[in-house]
Every structure is written in structure tokens, then in C-alpha cells.
Amino acid sequence: MSGSAKTFPGSARVEMIMGMPVSVDIRTALPARELTPLLDDAFAWLRWVDDTFSPVKEDSQISRLNSGRTIRQIPELIEVLHRCDELSEATGGYFEPRINGVIDPSGYIKGWALERLSRALCNAGAGDHRITAGNDIRVRGSAAPGKRWRVGIRDPREDLVRKVVFAHDLGIATSGAAPVINPHTGMTSDGLTSVTVIGPDLGLADAYATAVYAMDPLPARRFAADLGGSGAYQTMLVTREGQEITTSGFTNYSGAEARLAG
Known part of the structure; x- marks a missing residue:
């Protein structure tokens, strides 16, 4: 390798979890003896989340709960169910983890799991990382010294x-790959x-994206505007005609100023 070639420290790994490729890319300069167990633990956590919360795995805690079987008193399970109830109330029922008596926290759990993992990596000294699972992405720190992460x-x-x-620190969640039911009508949302x-917080971003996607376009725009007014969460809507509608704070991360800063 030539002396002018630039390489990034750290390590990356991709595994199939939750039916999709999940990648963990750590850029912090840590020795291999620390990076390898960090990545081992990261994917062990994600597999545990899938085994615990998957609504399609017969022996997951969610499936056991839905079938009336005994469940283990897992703190994370209680936390997730409580947060899902809070999100249902906060979104006017558009984020609804209980449909026809069946509990399915899928609209929150992936973002929540990646957010928890991101915090754990920071606590372990790997503060520069990107975690990607489908259309959920969590970045922290820098992609290279002084460089923000660039996420398409x-x-x-x-x-x-x-x-x-x-961004140096951001959760990014996109809904649209799979159909979502409008809980108020029982119909698939297609607006x-x-x-x-x-x-x-990627878990909240994931749930908000799910809720807004379930709405008709007009209430979706109103909810996004209200959400953006708080400053913490910004939204981009894409209409059926291909029009992109973004809340004002979105450009702080995607406009010319953000590109120059990155």
C-alpha cells in the first residue's frame, strides 16, 4: 500500500438478523483484541432482541404473550411495551402495537435495539460508528477525523x-418498504x-415514521410540522406523485451548509 493511501481505523461486520443484513461499522481506533469482542457482543444483542421480540418466532416472548403462555419478566420487555403505549397516545393512535388483540412492536423495536446498541458502543469506548439495519440507521462520532457521517x-x-x-450524532428511520395499516380505518395506508x-433517538424516530406513514397526507403533514416545531425530530414525506416535503429543520442536515460542514 502506498504511503499516501488513506485507511480508516476500526472494523466492520455484516450479519443476517431479523431477516435482513445488519451492519456495524466502528471507526474508533481500538486494538483488534477489543474490537472483535465488541462486534461479537453487538450481534449477540441483536439476535437476543430478535429472539425475544419477533412476532413470527413461535417461542419469542411476544408470541408467548399473544398466545396466552407464560412469559419471563424481562425488564426490556416491560420497557418496550410501556413505551409503545406512550407512543400510541403521543401519535393519536396512529402508532398502534396492538391490532385485533395481537401485540406487534415491530414499528419500534428495530430502532430501539439499534439505539441501545449505539449507546453501549459509546460506553465501551467505540464512539465513532454507524449501525444500519434496513432503512434504520444510527450514526455517532465521526466517519474519519473531523468528518461527519454521510448517509444517503x-x-x-x-x-x-x-x-x-x-451528521455526527443522528438516528434516521424510513418507512415505506412494507405496507402499514391505518389503525383508525383498518385499511392499508397508501397516501x-x-x-x-x-x-x-432512533427508536422514537422509527415509531414516528411508522405513525406518519399510516396517516393520510394532510394529517401526516400537520403531525410532521408539529413534531418539527419541537426541533428534535424532522421529517421528509414523499407523496405518491413523487413530491418531497420536508420540515424546516431537515435542511440543517441535508442543505448546502451541512455539505460544506461535512
């Missing part, structure tokens, strides 16, 4: 990048093709 937000229905965001929510 892909349209889940088309092979194109809708926006590029630049929007995708919704992306960015903010400091």
Missing part, C-alpha cells in the same frame, strides 16, 4: 437516493410512498 436516504420503493444527510424521520 434511499427511497424504499425505488432505487434512488432522495436526500443525503451529514404516501415513504416517510423519513431524523432525530436524537
